Amino acid sequence: MLTGNRPDPGLPKEVMMFARPLHRAVLLIVLVGLSLAAHAYEGPLFDAHLHYNPAHADTVAPDGVGPALAGAGIRRAVILARDDELIEAAMRAAPGGIVPFLDVYRPPADKGGWMHDSDLPERMRARLDAGLETGDWRGIGELHLFAEDRHSPVFEALLVMAHERGLPLMIHGDPAVIDRAYEIEPEAVVLWAHAGTFPHPDLIGDYLGRYPNLHADLSMRSERLTGDGFMPLEWQDLLIAHADRFLxxxxxxxxxxxxxxxxxxxxxxxxLGHLPGDVAARIAFGNAERLFGGGDL
Incomplete structure (x- = not known):
């Protein structure tokens, strides 16, 4: 007989020769069965992290944004835009499908120096006040900010401005930046881009536990989530435990x-297909719908 996973030493040598390959074959069958059982999620997506700027318009014209989203099964999307006219055109062509976020950068080079631009908060305030012809701005970001610059007065001003107007702020930054954000404004709604710069499940879970208004998008993390064809158990546990906080x-x-x-x-x-159906649905669109509202998915 077999004891545990090892062949019984008392078995004949001929039986022992087949025991280990047989164990491997059974394991392979189980793994293949699990893989086949994980069907891709088929419901709608609410994408919480898209950029659309002049550099993209030659590839997808404003009137093509809606069809591009629809073709990918994306019913609605947060789009980070630095060109008001361009996002206006896309919104007119896809009514109700776009949630516009105010991108603080002018040239892309601003990504590395915006936090030292003392005039930036006033410019952003003016754009928020002006709004859009098709509606209001619904958030601010993405702000690239790392630990050494977390005490920037410009960052503080933008965070306070966003909170006062009831707008989420998307931050691409280190854990120390998230700590600083909640030192400044404990009730702020923050979207942590890419689930942070150190996407380790234990660390992310710790931060979601600390800050009830912190949410995380999982853009650029698909390889980590199914890199070898299976979602690692620590990621499954994290996404199930905080199913209302991921996008x-x-x-x-x-x-x-x-x-x-x-x-x-x-x-x-x-x-998403590796998660329970209700969890997948919340992460795929329910959480974003709750945060941004305005649309029946």
Missing amino acids: VGVDTFSATRWREIDAHAEAIRTW
């Missing part, structure tokens, strides 16, 4: 990402 995103930071949006959305659907 999905493709992050179209380049024209190439816009061209490949279908494939990136499909990768998201694949890892």
